[in-house]
Amino acid sequence: MITALAGGVGAARLLQGLAQVLPDGEELTVIVNTGDDIELHGLHISPDLDIVMYTLAGLVDEARGWGIRGDSFNALEMLHGYGLETWFSLGDKDLATHIWRTSLLRSGLTLSQATRRVCQALGLKARLLPMTDSRFETKVATDVGLLHFQEYLVKRGARDKVLGVIFDGVDQASPAPGVLDALQTSRFIIVCPSNPVVSIGTILSVPGVREGLGKTEAKIAAISPIIAGAPVKGPADRLMEGLGLEVSAYSVAALYRDFLDLFIMDEKDRDQLERVKALGLQAALADTLMRSIEDKLRLARFTLEHLETP
Numbered sequence: 001m002i003t004a005l006a007g008g009v010g011a012a013r014l015l016q017g018l019a020q021v022l023p024d025g026e027e028l029t030v031i032v033n034t035g036d037d038i039e040l041h042g043l044h045i046s047p048d049l050d051i052v053m054y055t056l057a058g059l060v061d062e063a064r065g066w067g068i069r070g071d072s073f074n075a076l077e078m079l080h081g082y083g084l085e086t087w088f089s090l091g092d093k094d095l096a097t098h099i100w101r102t103s104l105l106r107s108g109l110t111l112s113q114a115t116r117r118v119c120q121a122l123g124l125k126a127r128l129l130p131m132t133d134s135r136f137e138t139k140v141a142t143d144v145g146l147l148h149f150q151e152y153l154v155k156r157g158a159r160d161k162v163l164g165v166i167f168d169g170v171d172q173a174s175p176a177p178g179v180l181d182a183l184q185t186s187r188f189i190i191v192c193p194s195n196p197v198v199s200i201g202t203i204l205s206v207p208g209v210r211e212g213l214g215k216t217e218a219k220i221a222a223i224s225p226i227i228a229g230a231p232v233k234g235p236a237d238r239l240m241e242g243l244g245l246e247v248s249a250y251s252v253a254a255l256y257r258d259f260l261d262l263f264i265m266d267e268k269d270r271d272q273l274e275r276v277k278a279l280g281l282q283a284a285l286a287d288t289l290m291r292s293i294e295d296k297l298r299l300a301r302f303t304l305e306h307l308e309t310p
Contacts, residue, residue, distance in 0.1 A: 007203070008048060173206050
């Protein structure tokens with residue numbers, strides 16, 4: 001079994017490649033960030049679970065990087081007409097997912113159970129696990145106050161100065177069923193090129209997860225989401241700066257150094273190769289930018305080949 005830690009667009013792109021290049025019979029398990037989850041219009045929205053599901057199901061809108069390809073937004077327009085806030089774009093088909101998920105949760109199912117039902121309906125072969133079934137919200141402390149991560153990123157366009165990041169609910173959270181078992185029984189573990197603070201950092205904050213990564217016999221690789229000092233997508237640079245971290249591939253490697261074996265970074269960061277190796281890690285250079293399906297397949301193969309190397 002191969003297990004991946006994932007959140008956001010970069011992760012979904014790599015997972016699309018992995019799902020296609022894994023040998024027949026090799027199971028892919030994906031532990032997904034749920035710190036971005038939010039309730040809107042009475043519905044439970046799980047943005048990272050959804051982008052991974054839609055991508056693996058071949059439904060994602062590649063141009064936008066989120067949502068369902070060819071979706072309409074009639075319901076959102078009607079909500080706007082009623083005077084409701086519509087800063088978070090929800091397509092009509094996308095709404096169907098949120099309506100069903102919310103119905104399942106209200107019937108007494110956990111987020112893990114609801115996710116399994118939706119994935120089965122979409123025909124996914126990969127197993128998707130929320131990082132936790134517990135209430136967990138990533139909040140960003142800014143110069144205008146404490147904001148839910150989606151309010152910081154989407155509603156306010158990540159324009160506010162970041163003063164800190166808070167994982168609300170982490171003290172009461174526990175790994176969702178199957179998460180720790182996946183870490184212990186996997187052949188390889190891959191940390192996807194996701195935001196190290198609010199995608200991977202959230203997963204690592206759940207009690208028991210980081211410890212599980214430290215104890216597993218699986219070889220662990222991570223792919224840098226930072227290329228030449230900037231994120232491919234999203235506000236990782238502003239969040240890292242707000243936490244006093246250097247915005248670099250090296251800084252990401254340092255955040256994972258206690259459990260990582262192999263760090264893959266872009267060829268544009270060749271000058272950081274020796275710094276990463278000095279952390280006691282194996283390091284490799286690759287073209288990590290994924291624009292096409294060929295790019296996704298190439299990076300997936302590169303990662304697996306290097307994990308296979310003793």
